[in-house]
Amino acid sequence: MKKSGGILGLVGGVIIGVVITVVAFPTISDILNLSPASKTEDETQKSAEKEPLYWVAPMDANYRRDKPGKSPMGMDLIPVYEEDAGGDAGPGTVKINPDVVNNLGVRTAKAEIAHLENIIQTVGYVQYDEDKLVHIHPRVNGWIEKLYVKAAGDPVKKGQPLYAIYSPELVNAQEELVLALGRKSQSLIRAAELRLDALRVPDEVIASLKKTGEVRQNITFYSPQKGVVDNLDIREGFYVQPGSTIMSIGALDDVWVEAEVFERQGFLVERGQQVTMLLDYLPGRKWEGTVDYVYPTLDAKTRTLRVRLRFDNEDGLLKPDMFAQVIIHADDSERTLLVPKESIIRTGLANRLVLALGDGRFKSVNVEVGRYDQDSAEILSGLEEGEEVVTSAQFLIDSESSKTSDFKRIHHGEQDQKQEQPTSVWTTAMINEVMADQRQINATHEEIAAWEWPEMTMDFAVAEEADFSMLEKGRQLNVEITKGEDDTYRVTAIHDPAAEDERDLGDLSLDDMSLDDMSLD
Numbered sequence: 152m153k154k155s156g157g158i159l160g161l162v163g164g165v166i167i168g169v170v171i172t173v174v175a176f177p178t179i180s181d182i183l184n185l186s187p188a189s190k191t192e193d194e195t196q197k198s199a200e201k202e203p204l205y206w207v208a209p210m211d212a213n214y215r216r217d218k219p220g221k222s223p224m225g226m227d228l229i230p231v232y233e234e235d236a237g238g239d240a241g242p243g244t245v246k247i248n249p250d251v252v253n254n255l256g257v258r259t260a261k262a263e264i265a266h267l268e269n270i271i272q273t274v275g276y277v278q279y280d281e282d283k284l285v286h287i288h289p290r291v292n293g294w295i296e297k298l299y300v301k302a303a304g305d306p307v308k309k310g311q312p313l314y315a316i317y318s319p320e321l322v323n324a325q326e327e328l329v330l331a332l333g334r335k336s337q338s339l340i341r342a343a344e345l346r347l348d349a350l351r352v353p354d355e356v357i358a359s360l361k362k363t364g365e366v367r368q369n370i371t372f373y374s375p376q377k378g379v380v381d382n383l384d385i386r387e388g389f390y391v392q393p394g395s396t397i398m399s400i401g402a403l404d405d406v407w408v409e410a411e412v413f414e415r416q417g418f419l420v421e422r423g424q425q426v427t428m429l430l431d432y433l434p435g436r437k438w439e440g441t442v443d444y445v446y447p448t449l450d451a452k453t454r455t456l457r458v459r460l461r462f463d464n465e466d467g468l469l470k471p472d473m474f475a476q477v478i479i480h481a482d483d484s485e486r487t488l489l490v491p492k493e494s495i496i497r498t499g500l501a502n503r504l505v506l507a508l509g510d511g512r513f514k515s516v517n518v519e520v521g522r523y524d525q526d527s528a529e530i531l532s533g534l535e536e537g538e539e540v541v542t543s544a545q546f547l548i549d550s551e552s553s554k555t556s557d558f559k560r561i562h563h564g565e566q567d568q569k570q571e572q573p574t575s576v577w578t579t580a581m582i583n584e585v586m587a588d589q590r591q592i593n594a595t596h597e598e599i600a601a602w603e604w605p606e607m608t609m610d611f612a613v614a615e616e617a618d619f620s621m622l623e624k625g626r627q628l629n630v631e632i633t634k635g636e637d638d639t640y641r642v643t644a645i646h647d648p649a650a651e652d653e654r655d656l657g658d659l660s661l662d663d664m665s666l667d668d669m670s671l672d
Contacts, residue, residue, distance in 0.1 A: 203230035214638045223640045224609035225593070243552045244514045252511060255544040259507045262490050262538050268524040269419050269481035275410035275428070275460065277473040279401035285375055286382075287397045290350050293318030295389045296369045300398065303383040307374045307400060314385075314397065315371040324350060325366040332361060378402040381471075401471070406464045407443070410477045411455040419481035420445055426460050427478040430469075438462050438469070442479065488534060489527040494542045495520060496549055504530075505548050507539035515552040575633035575643065576601050582626050583608065592622055592642065594630070614643045621645045 207229055208214035208222035220228050247255075297315035300307065307313070324347050331339035347357050352370060360366070382399040391397065408428065412420055422445060428438040440462035449456055460477065462469065495518075496503040502520045505513050518533030534540070541548060576599055584593040595608040611632065613619055621628065622645065631644035 205231055207231050208638075221610075223638060224607070226609070244508065244512050245548060245552050247511050247513065247548070249511055255547060257507075257541060257548070258543040259539045260491050260494065260542050262488055262530065262534050262536055262540060264486050264536050265489050265527075266485075267487055267489060267522055267527060267529055269522070270524055271412055271416050271419060271479040271481055273410050273412050273477050273479070275408040275475045275477045277469050277471055277475060278407045278409055279381070279403070279471055280405045280407050280461075283376065283378070283402035283405070285378075285400045287313065287372075287400065288393065289316060289318075289391045289395060289397065290393055291316075291318040291320040292392045293321070293390070295385055295387055295391060295397075297371070298385065298387045300380050300383065303380050303398075305380045307378060307380060309374055309377045311374045312371050313374055315369045316391070317369050321350060321352065321370050322366060322368065324352070325360055328357070328360055329364050329366060332364065374400060376400060376402060403464050403467055403469070406462055406469045406471070408440070408460040408462060408475055408477065410458045410460055410479075411450070411453065412458055412479070414449060414454045414456065416481075417445075417449070417456040420456070420458055420479060421481075425480045426462075427480070428460070428462060429476045429478075430473060431476075433468065436468075487521070488530045488536060490530055490534070490540050491542045492523055492526055492528045494540045494545060495528050496545060503549060503553075504534065505541040505545040505552065507541055509539075513541065513548045513552060515549045573601055575631055577629055577631050577646075579648075580628060580630050582622055582624055582628065585622050585624055587619070590619065596630070596632070599632075609640075612639065612641045614641045617642055617645050621647060 205215045205217055206219055207216075208224070208226065214222055216228060219230070222228055247257075293316045295314055296317050299312045299314060324343070328340065328343035328347060331343045344357060351372065353373060356367065356370060378400045380398055381401050382396060385391065385395075385397050420442060422442050424442045426440045426442060428440060430436065430438075440460050442458060443461040444459040446457040446459070458479070490504065494504055496505070496515075501517045503515050504518050505515050507513055516533055519531040521529035521531045523529070578596045578599050580594040580596040582592055582594050586592065590613050591610055592613060593608065593610050596604075596606065598604065598606045611630075613622070614633070627648075629646040629648055630642050631646075633641055633643040635641060
């Protein structure tokens with residue numbers, strides 16, 4: 152009995168549950184918004200929202216249709232949705248949700264008219280001031296008896312003894328002066344003094360010789376200036392002769408720095424410009440100098456221009472052959488349009504910027520870039536003062552905008568520019584297929600610069616006035632392509648270039664002849 156009662160209770164519960172489900176389901180569905188009818192309406196609404204606004208030709212953004220089809224060039228039309236239309240900003244405009252803009256970290260800056268800071272950074276090497284570099288050479292044959300300077304780099308003072316030399320020529324020159332003094336002949340005395348002076352015998356030696364009459368076997372020579380010894384190529388006992396370089400003495404009060412600048416920067420460098428120099432071994436220390444000379448020739452191998460800089464070196468910290476970092480502050484009084492350097496997107500064929508059009512809309516445009524400095528880039532064309540450009544996350548936006556962008560700015564002059572384009576052009580085309588029943592052809596034409604068309608293959612309708620019989624598959628012809636008011640393109644004239652070469656004298660008329668082309672040969 153208990154078992155039968157349990158079964159009856161289970162069956163009754165199932166029946167009651169079915170009744171409640173059938174009766175209450177509509178109410179529950181309305182509360183949760185899960186009714187089949189509601190889903191269908193939502194899906195229909197979402198589907199309607201995704202309907203394209205229109206279809207556009209890939210190569211001509213002005214060719215629009217309200218349904219799918221082919222462009223005048225035979226390409227499939229591309230659908231444009233509401234979020235891709237971009238209002239009046241033109242093809243390639245993308246719209247990004249403000250939250251996404253914040254997440255991407257998009258920053259913008261305005262294009263401004265300002266001075267471009269022409270800073271040329273390069274490297275250089277410290278050298279002696281060659282205006283004060285003295286080479287010591289003997290003017291007689293002889294032997295170095297005493298060397299007072301022992302090593303290159305030793306500092307010397309003006310009038311300090313350098314070396315003593317024994318030379319028979321110097322002994323003979325002294326004896327001539329002694330003989331002239333003994334004869335008391337003023338002409339001979341003057342000639343002997345001039346000879347000793349020409350041999351660079353010190354004045355003290357000549358004065359002592361005239362006073363005492365004693366001839367010296369060794370003559371000591373002295374430093375003509377203050378500086379340091381360089382190129383010391385002799386030792387005591389060396390035999391020297393005229394032309395031998397005994398040593399050099401360079402002054403370090405001022406130094407030269409030889410720097411090189413790239414060929415494209417050469418026109419910016421002028422004599423007298425301010426220069427800043429840094430040395431790695433003295434961090435934090437700066438030297439201020441000037442451009443002393445710009446060499447007139449270019450290095451053919453490195454394609455660089457040599458520039459000579461001059462710096463004060465009173466403390467003697469600058470040593471010859473030191474490596475230095477040089478900054479030349481080139482003058483530029485001209486104001487130009489500048490944008491932050493990081494906003495430029497460099498490609499192999501062109502440079503681009505991403506314009507911030509407001510309301511979350513962005514568009515990539517081509518620009519012509521000029522010079523750069525540390526922070527800014529000069530814009531020669533493609534941008535106007537006050538326009539906003541994207542300075543961060545522009546690569547992500549550009550990758551989306553460039554899919555459909557025409558890379559042109561939208562301004563009032565653009566329509567005028569389009570109107571200036573010719574309505575018909577001549578080009579050379581290879582006939583790929585002839586469709587006589589439709590009076591159409593498929594042809595590959597050359598690049599058409601007037602319309603900014605690359606070389607491509609497309610279908611053309613052939614106008615009635617054109618000679619359709621000349622069109623044969625595989626034949627290369629000159630064709631005139633005309634753009635109609637409905638943005639369609641037709642072949643309106645045909646010319647066979649080979650026909651000019653096939654004419655003989657019988658085909659020539661008086662109009663073909665010119666006396667200017669005739670000669671008496």
